[in-house]
Amino acid sequence: MSRLDNIFQQKKQPVLNVYFTAGFPFLESTLPVMEALAKNGVEIIELGMPYSDPLADGPTIQESSAKAIANGMTIAMLFKQIRHCRQNPYLEKTGIVLMGYMNPILQYGFERFCADAANAGVDGLILPDLPAFEFENLYGAIIKKYGLNFIFLVTPETAEDRVKKLDSLSSGFLYAVSASATTGGETNFEKVNSYLKKLASFQLHNPVMVGFGIKDQQSFETATQYAQGAIIGSAFIKILSGAEDIEAATSQFINQIRPKL
Structure with missing residues (x-):
């Protein structure tokens, strides 16, 4: 059983x-950002590998x-930075997923990349292209x-048979991308809930995480009514960009998203 599987099996609240x-x-x-997130109860850290042409990302992440x-x-450099991250007690059980694009990975060497990722304690990959x-x-x-692990993306426009196919491969x-757009945009959560309710009816093999447009407690709670968890990106990047104290800024942000139990 993978670390990600354990996280979803043991969850007491939306991931x-x-x-x-x-x-x-x-x-x-x-590493300081990863540690700050883990200290504040974030179950999965999605590490973006910077790329010059990130097609699925909005202006903030670009x-x-x-x-x-x-x-x-x-x-x-990323692998050098994180190769001993599992020795950090805060990061021992935290899920770590790499998100990026194929071009730089192919230049690095695909099998070499997977081997180095595994050696660094990475749990899974998200490669939209x-x-x-x-x-x-x-x-x-x-x-x-x-x-x-490998995580595929689905959108509100993905047909049911295609969703089930991608679920079987994931x-x-x-x-679950909340809208067919780039990250960081405004999201109509009434439509998102209808979409997530439909996904739930498919009886999928994998837990569903919803992303794109989640930025505060209300959007997190709304998004997780029919999903097992939610992904936040652009809103946190904005916090980091102006943070003088990474740990304090991260703690305040996470507590606004999901107040401590």
Whole structure:
């Protein structure tokens, strides 16, 4: 059973997954931000690997990517930074997922990337531009060889048979994008709830995490009425960009999203 499976089995409340860009706001910010998130009860950390052409990301994450690249962040640097992260007691049981795009990974070497990710304690991958066909016929076996979960994305426009197909290929969780748009935009949660209720009726194999547009307690609670958890990205990046004290800013932000029990 994977670490992600354990997180969902043992959850006492909706799971919170927070995304941030590795190497932002400063090159050496990666581990301090991860520790601050874990200290404040975030169950899954989604580490964005900066890329110069992030198609699914809105302006906030695009800007953080550009800043991280300017800071000197690369895939090799990321693995160097996180290779001992599981020795940190706060990060021992926290889910760690890498989100990025295929181009820099292929340049790095796909199997080398999976091996290094596994060695660094990474649990899973989200690669929005890896098609299901290529996953099934080429890359999925390599991902499984190194014990990594792979998370596919579905949208409100994804047909039921396609949702079930992507669910069957996914492990860890299924990422339900709340709207067919880029990250950080406004979200109509009445429509999102109808969509998530429909997904719940499909009796999927994986837990569903909903992302895009979640930024406060109200949107988190609304989004998790019919999903097992939610993903926050752009709203947290905005907090980081102006934070003088990463731990204090993170603690305040997370407590506003999901007040401590």
